[in-house]
Amino acid sequence: MLIYLPLAEVSVDVFLLLLLGGGVGFLSGLFGVGGGFLMTPLLIFVGIPPAVAVGSEAAQIVAASVSGVLAHMRRGNVDFRMGGVLLAGGLVGSTLGVQIFKVLQGLGQIDLFVSLAFVAVLGAIGLLMLVESARALRRRSSGRRAAPVKRHQHLWIHGLPLKMRFPHSMLYISAIAPFAIGLGVGMLAALMGVGGGFIMVPAMIYLLGMPTSVVVGTSLFQIVFVTANVTFLQAWQNQTVDIVLALLLLVGGVVGAQFGVRAGAKLRGEQLRGLLALMVLAVAGKLLVDLVSMPDDLYSLGTLGKAGV
């Protein structure tokens, strides 16, 4: 059954979108990741204009993160002070990102930029995860246990000025570091249509030294507001938020995530991570091949006088 997406201005099969939402939702339930970094490239593969894919995916991430952040707030797993600093950076970064997006779109380089950004980010993340899970599997077979994460190490980050107390995370560190992390993640959110949790969570643990118990809740807190800002700005300035598309993905995503969580409880973590890493690398590889292989037609049509496609 085809549905005409009003802002993407293409007809797409409803079941394909539900399946995509369900599949990525399943994976995000299985692995505990947001899934935006998989969804945006997949939407582009099925023919949604990249600009609309990025804008609509931001709306879907808002929806997908809301119930998570509410649950974490109820359990007291959100460091609002840290979240606030991350969010301040995120708002600046995402607002900047939407402007950059607009300029690149005018230059005809947004597709290239989105693809390159995904190749770089997915490639790096996929490799790290692959190495990590390979190591974990080797450790498991040799019977040793993973070394615990050391907190309160003295990193260069701790030498920065503007120190601030974060009682919930039991930290006294410079506000510049979380602000900068938030800024970078905010830019990614605007330019790539991702939540950025896959970068923010490791950064919070390894760079800021936050306790793992509050990391996920705090990053979700930042993601909800930053992607809401991206949704608003993309809709306002570029008209690239297709709410019909976002809702269809959400329906599939919510259902898929439930099954994912159940399936995840039955599988081993290291194998899961290895699997996810391979999938992330496959997406990055496909994007890279598309960039380096000679296109079927060197000529393509740009858009004029019509924003967002």
Add this chain to the structure above:
Amino acid sequence: MRAFLALLALLAFMPTAKAQPLVADLSSHLIAITTGFAGTELLLFGATEGEGDVVVIVRGPDSETSVRRKARVAGLWINRDEMRFAGAPAFYRVAASKPLAEFVPPALRQRYQIGTEYLRLQAPADANPDEVAAFRAGLLRNKEAQALYDAEIGRVSFLGPRLFRTRIVFPANVPTGAYSVEVLLVRGGQVIGAQTTPMFVNKVGVGADIYDFAHDWAAIYGLLAVLIAVFAGWAAGAIFRK
């Protein structure tokens, strides 16, 4: 003076007054893009007076079109050069009752822009002609790949000596706007009858309302999109928490 003008007017309208050489109409003058739109087709039918062959030219709204060319930079294929053409129709189809070469001389094809190779696409005046030709070919190729142009000539079939009909197929991605359907009756290399029928492609229904709202009230649409997303996320979470 007045008498002369009246005579002139009479002369100008003489052929039509005597016998209309061509009448044609469409099965519908409106294509409505609804939420379930997956392309459609219209029937064009008509009658001719006396001998002749028929050409049908369907054109979507003209707009400035930008064509970009990729080049290899540091191993990556990226958009480098751009050329803009004025006068490119958003949609273009030609149908005829016989192969064009058999009855339409090049001068006519030029004048009525019959066939993609005769489309008047205006490149910047200072552009290199070889480049213009390459970019023009690129534009036509891309439009054909998107099924918006068709280099193939469609078939106008005659039912008996006077009645004719043809089907015009519009793909799912048909651009919106005001279209014109031009029907020409050609005899002996001359156009002896012409009729232009307007046609519209509009978005209607919920999809159209969403599109208009998103463009006319972009900021409010953005706020609503965020609210809908938050509510949908909360509701979905609430349903599955049980």
